Amino acid sequence: MKKLFNNAVAFFVILIIALVVIPLPTQLLDVMFILNITLSLMVLLLTMYVHTALDFSVFPSILLIATLFRLALNISSTRQILTNNGYGGEVIKTFGSFVLQGNIVVGFIVFLIIVLVNFLVITKGAERVSEVAARFRLDAMPGKQMAIDADLNSGLIDEKQARERRADVQREAEFYGAMDGASKFVKGDAIMAIVVTFINLIAGIIIGMVQGGKSFDEVLNIYTIASVGDGLVSQVPALLISTATGMIVTRAASNSTLGKDVAGQFVSQPIVIIIAGFALLAMCLIPGMPILQVLVLSGLMLALGFTILRRHKAEELQLAPAAGEAAGSAAENEVEYYKNIDNIYNLLPLDAIEMDFGYSLIPLVDERSGSSFIERLVMFRKQFAIEMGMVVPAVRLRDSASLNPNQYVIKIKGEEVARGEILMDYYLALDPGNLTGEIDGIDTIEPAYGIPSKWITPDKKDLAEIYGYTVIDPLSVVITHLSETVRKHACELLSRQDVSQILENLKKYNEPLVNDVVPGIISQANLQKVLCCLLKEGVPIRDMETILETISNHATVHDPEMLTEYVRQALRRTITRQWSEGGKIRVITLDSEVEKTIINSITKNEHGTYLALDPQMTQKIITKLSECIANVKDVISTPIILTSPVVRLYFSKLLQQFYPKAVVLSFNELENNVQIQAVANIAVD
Missing domain, CATH: 1.10.8.540 (FHIPEP family, domain 3)
Incomplete structure (x- = not known):
């Protein structure tokens, strides 16, 4: 049975091709027309119940199969109409008679309107949306790939998740690219329906008058019903498929079905329904308006709006007393609790890592609001353990009334070490330095790496990715900042x-x-x-x-x-892998005279050895190093200074107060097979 279902599509496509050649009896043709309408309705409903377009990724192929099926049925029905005195089956006859209603001219005009609405409005719009969506998705691929790589490098996701997200990006681009081409089938099908209808009408009239010997009025009546009926049984499924096409390419990112999204978003603003009800009520002042109908609709909208508004207020009132009672009982219990002096000692220990948030950012970390902050934090802890061999301590999360609503603070052992500001309903667009265009937004600095950025609205996200920005959501900004702060202070933790x-x-x-x-x-x-x-x-x-x-x-x-x-x-193998790329490592070297000066300045006492370098010489070395770093910043993002083993420790200590992000390596810490490229040399005259 399973094999039969797996091969059903192949059999169905072969059957469609056979329909083009093999004449069908009218009874079987009726079954095929009903099946066509049913399948088209199922496709339309599926597009409304899927969460994302990728949940119905076979839609482009279904679109092609459905179009071929309709065209094959058109050919079979045309054969029946022209060879069977205008009779193409009961379905065609019923549709034609229902629309014409005894008036050929009015019925035919209604049919043409239905065809033109499908062709000029729905099909044309779906085709245009498909083209734009395909171009935007393809242009946005590099930016999305960079965002995935950034999350992977910062430890927010693991390799498996990165592969899955890359596959989703690839599938999304392929889907919208396929939809761009598949929408042309819908357009061609609508044109063909008009052509077939006129062929049926004109050829039927000629055949009926020349071969059948009927009068013009008789032929016109017979073949108009047949042509309109045939056109409708094709146009109704075509209209459903065209609507489904427009529906699936216009779906925005969502975690629910279209029906739930529409209902939830309309109900969330009852004041809008109330205002619309009063506006509708004001239409009664227009002379000649049907007062009864307007009053009924206005009353329904006002009743619905006020009912939803009362429900929202009732929910708020239920939450308020509960919060007040909890606060009052908490205050009383707090006094009793701290009467025991041992409980005060419990306040003394410091949390290794704390994060304080302004009240606007609470939904960003609250799992009850659907936040994935804890999950992302767990994945970062796992990635950090794999990379560095250390387990990150638990992070204490708190809300703070002393912070601005959009601010957050990261503390290490009770003291603030980093601070940032987030706009919840925006995306952060990072400038990687190779933009192809500018986008409007609120200028800011990315908190983790200090990169110039902009806060942009969600509707500008796709355009920003096309221009080359790396677009990050607010949660990723916070997690990335936390991860970089933990890496920087790992030795303290x-x-x-x-x-x-x-x-x-x-x-x-x-x-x-x-x-x-x-x-x-x-x-x-x-x-x-x-x-x-x-x-x-x-x-x-x-x-x-x-x-x-x-x-x-x-x-x-x-x-x-x-x-x-x-x-x-x-650990030179680990260090080499960490700082080399493609078997090469670009470094800044120390001149031999500078190294001799440093070695001669090493002083030893009973507490150990330290560097006692002349302040003027220190200033010269740091100045020269600053020039070298500025000259090679386009070649190496992180300055790596290569020294002899004897000098490395002391030179590293010297740079910590001037360039804490600089890396100091010795020759003995690199593998023999790595190629060293000296891009600059620190020499003091």
């Missing part, structure tokens, strides 16, 4: 408890290594320092086996910073 948990997890796979190194060779405190030093410069700590083995191999070294340098060299 790694606690002693996290280190202990990492070691316990490693014991499941290599318990002897953990027992041998911690705490025999290095204490958990110093191990935490080593891991924090790695995270501070963006080096993943996932390969804990290599880290512990390296520490074990340098058991005589007790300085955490020097141990970190040895660990970095052991």
